[in-house]
Amino acid sequence: GIQVEQSPPDLILQEGANSTLRCNFSDSVNNLQWFHQNPWGQLINLFYIPSGTKQNGRLSATTVATERYSLLYISSSQTTDSGVYFCAVGWGSGANSKLTFGKGITLSVRP
Amino acid sequence: DAGITQSPRHKVTETGTPVTLRCHQTENHRYMYWYRQDPGHGLRLIHYSYGVKDTDKGEVSDGYSVSRSKTEDFLLTLESATSSQTSVYFCAGGGGGNTIYFGEGSWLTVV
Numbered sequence: 701g702i703q704v705e706q707s708p709p710d711l712i713l714q715e716g717a718n719s720t721l722r723c724n725f726s727d728s729v730n731n732l733q734w735f736h737q738n739p740w741g742q743l744i745n746l747f748y749i750p751s752g753t754k755q756n757g758r759l760s761a762t763t764v765a766t767e768r769y770s771l772l773y774i775s776s777s778q779t780t781d782s783g784v785y786f787c788a789v790g791w792g793s794g795a796n797s798k799l800t801f802g803k804g805i806t807l808s809v810r811p
Numbered sequence: 812d813a814g815i816t817q818s819p820r821h822k823v824t825e826t827g828t829p830v831t832l833r834c835h836q837t838e839n840h841r842y843m844y845w846y847r848q849d850p851g852h853g854l855r856l857i858h859y860s861y862g863v864k865d866t867d868k869g870e871v872s873d874g875y876s877v878s879r880s881k882t883e884d885f886l887l888t889l890e891s892a893t894s895s896q897t898s899v900y901f902c903a904g905g906g907g908g909n910t911i912y913f914g915e916g917s918w919l920t921v922v
Contacts, residue, residue, distance in 0.1 A: 802853060
């Protein structure tokens with residue numbers, strides 16, 4: 701199956717700092733999604749981004765499918781951004797359509 | 812996200828007993844998934860469904876079975892619970908080229 705690697709595994713920021721989270725994948729994919737898991741365990745979809753760039757407030761994401769990576773940018777970080785960020789890639793087709801997750805990046809934003 | 816609910820949210824059970832986790836969705840998602848989340852492993856796919864009565868195995872399916880008799884419900888059964896199945900279980904819907912949404916999670920402890 702496809703391999704998904706995220707880096708760095710852990711990140712500590714001071715409130716107000718910017719950061720870039722990376723997701724590399726080993727093969728062609730149909731789509732890519734970013735998720736945030738808050739400290740209470742809830743998984744929230746941030747972006748559905750098979751290619752190109754999207755922005756949502758202080759967050760933006762870019763996927764370069766031909767080079768097999770995606771980046772999640774967090775600007776002016778806040779303590780509420782803390783948690784684990786996962787990328788997931790969709791591959792296969794029809795009945796074999798699957799989603800494989802990376803191991804996640806743990807972000808801690810300190811006040 | 813709204814539309815996907817899991818029950819029970821928390822359960823403690825004894826080794827060797829069968830356990831069923833329920834996932835209910837109101838969004839008419841064709842694809843539904845069961846993942847487990849463990850420290851150091853991220854989210855791993857147990858089973859998925861691509862339609863009513865259509866299911867397939869994921870990467871960690873041993874000891875688990877699923878059923879989907881109608882679009883709204885996707886059941887995960889641990890046939891004979893073991894301590895290695897202590898985990899947090901997440902149901903998700905969507906996928907197949909669309910955004911995926913998660914339920915709130917079910918915390919299972921096998922003693």
